[in-house]
Amino acid sequence: MKTDRRAFLKLGVAATAAAALCPLPARAQAGRPRVVVVGGGFAGASCARALRHTDPRIVVTLVEPSATFIACPFSNSVIGGLRELSAQQFTYEHVAADGITIVRTAATAIDASTKSVTLADGAKLSYDRLVLAPGIDIKWGALPGYDEAAAAVMPHAWRAGEQTLLLRRQLEAMDDGGLVVISAPANPFRCPPGPYERASLIAHYLKTKKPKSKLLVLDAKDAFSKQRLFQAAWAELYPGLLEWVPLSKGGNVTSVDAATLTLVTDFGKHQAKVANVIPPQKAGRIADAAGVADRSGWCPIDPVTFESKLQAGIHVIGDAAIAGAMPKSAFAANSQAKVCAAAVATLLAGSTPPSPKLINTCYSLVAPDYGISVAGVYQPTGGQLADVPGSGGVSPSDAPRETRKAEAILAEAWFHTITAEAFG
Numbered sequence: 402m403k404t405d406r407r408a409f410l411k412l413g414v415a416a417t418a419a420a421a422l423c424p425l426p427a428r429a430q431a432g433r434p435r436v437v438v439v440g441g442g443f444a445g446a447s448c449a450r451a452l453r454h455t456d457p458r459i460v461v462t463l464v465e466p467s468a469t470f471i472a473c474p475f476s477n478s479v480i481g482g483l484r485e486l487s488a489q490q491f492t493y494e495h496v497a498a499d500g501i502t503i504v505r506t507a508a509t510a511i512d513a514s515t516k517s518v519t520l521a522d523g524a525k526l527s528y529d530r531l532v533l534a535p536g537i538d539i540k541w542g543a544l545p546g547y548d549e550a551a552a553a554v555m556p557h558a559w560r561a562g563e564q565t566l567l568l569r570r571q572l573e574a575m576d577d578g579g580l581v582v583i584s585a586p587a588n589p590f591r592c593p594p595g596p597y598e599r600a601s602l603i604a605h606y607l608k609t610k611k612p613k614s615k616l617l618v619l620d621a622k623d624a625f626s627k628q629r630l631f632q633a634a635w636a637e638l639y640p641g642l643l644e645w646v647p648l649s650k651g652g653n654v655t656s657v658d659a660a661t662l663t664l665v666t667d668f669g670k671h672q673a674k675v676a677n678v679i680p681p682q683k684a685g686r687i688a689d690a691a692g693v694a695d696r697s698g699w700c701p702i703d704p705v706t707f708e709s710k711l712q713a714g715i716h717v718i719g720d721a722a723i724a725g726a727m728p729k730s731a732f733a734a735n736s737q738a739k740v741c742a743a744a745v746a747t748l749l750a751g752s753t754p755p756s757p758k759l760i761n762t763c764y765s766l767v768a769p770d771y772g773i774s775v776a777g778v779y780q781p782t783g784g785q786l787a788d789v790p791g792s793g794g795v796s797p798s799d800a801p802r803e804t805r806k807a808e809a810i811l812a813e814a815w816f817h818t819i820t821a822e823a824f825g
């Protein structure tokens with residue numbers, strides 16, 4: 402058994418090396434089921450690995466253009482000056498060592514009828530089943546005035562990397578006494594508590610480094626994830642510094658002007674010194690090309706197998722999927738990845754996958770030593786993923802500071818676990 406696995410790993414490494422020269426790895430091992438995974442983020446990398454562990458006979462190819470993955474969870478700590486971006490970066494070395502062929506390019510087209518993926522260089526990969534995990538794209542144009550040029554001035558920082566560093570640098574360059582504005586989008590979007598964790602950690606930065614400054618959160622919603630916990634912590638930690646303006650009080654940003662750093666709402670205009678615009682989003686654009694996104698911009702899926710409701714043989718996981726009550730989080734992406742891998746292996750073996758249960762926990766930091774969380778359990782109900790009645794919940798509202806400290810430590814431990822499952 403051990404010898405077989407070693408031989409297999411060797412085969413995988415050899416295949417990876419060959420892939421760099423000739424991007425047609427899925428052809429090489431005829432007779433064995435082939436699964437192509439597009440997108441090497443939390444969903445895709447975890448799914449590719451889970452597939453190999455579930456059934457080592459499956460030939461798994463991961464299509465991902467970046468050599469280094471940059472994780473969003475904890476990127477708000479980078480913006481707040483509490484962490485370096487290097488702590489967010491992961492390579493695919495260990496994924497390749499699992500016997501997964503990595504093709505370092507983007508998928509540009511998908512033909513569900515011939516079961517083939519076209520790559521940026523024109524090469525094609527054929528598959529028996531395809532897993533799409535492309536994360537999100539910004540819905541450019543949905544917020545008037547916010548295009549790619551505007552994002553270079555008013556960063557979204559909703560995909561981690563250069564945008565994260567840009568926002569941090571802008572905060573560092575701002576004089577004490579400046580106005581920082583965050584605009585938060587309507588649902589659904591990546592990481593429902595993310596804008597509020599970001600507000601908290603920017604407020605922490607301002608409180609400790611630029612205490613005459615002010616932070617305004619303009620929101621397109623009247624309610625948000627872990628709201629009572631966030632607001633209680635803000636009142637305690639950042640009174641007079643952080644103001645949240647909901648939809649009903651004029652929070653909805655209707656347009657922006659990058660030239661003057663102005664955010665326009667139905668009720669007035671706000672001119673910022675630093676503006677973080679978190680715009681409307683949609684599934685990564687390959688989902689459109691594959692015909693798996695509906696008019697909402699997201700991808701409807703079967704909640705048992707994550708197979709697209711629009712194209713047979715294509716599964717969609719992670720932020721790109723419409724996963725009912727499940728939020729768009731790295732934890733959810735990881736849960737979906739494992740369930741999808743098991744379902745794909747079962748389907749390839751000619752059997753019917755059982756109905757799954759999935760979990761999610763989202764930690765948020767309100768300050769470096771102050772964590773809060775929300776947890777949920779989900780199951781297929783009426784064609785959707787729905788909350789399991791009586792499960793889940795949020796951190797207690799009257800918890801002592803030791804509990805908040807413990808949750809901040811748990812958040813860091815969670816990050817290590819989730820990144821290890823995908824990349825470690």
Ligand SMILES: Cc1cc2nc3c(=O)[nH]c(=O)nc-3n(C[C@H](O)[C@H](O)[C@H](O)COP(=O)(O)OP(=O)(O)OC[C@H]3O[C@@H](n4cnc5c(N)ncnc54)[C@H](O)[C@@H]3O)c2cc1C
Pocket residue numbers: 439440441442443444445464465466467470472473474475476477506507508509534535536537558559560591592595599685686687718719720721729730731732733734762763764765
């Ligand atoms: C500020 C912030 C904080 C967050 N904090 C948390 C948190 O604390 N906890 C939590 O659980 N979640 C958190 N999240 C959410 C989490 O980052 C996402 O839910 C998660 O990354 C989704 O995983 P994914 O695999 O669907 O997408 P991603 O992780 O974005 O991965 C998508 C991958 O697909 C690749 N790709 C895209 N298109 C193509 C193509 N055409 N061909 C090949 N590859 C392609 C991309 O290069 C990328 O590597 C946070 C998000 C933000 C923005």
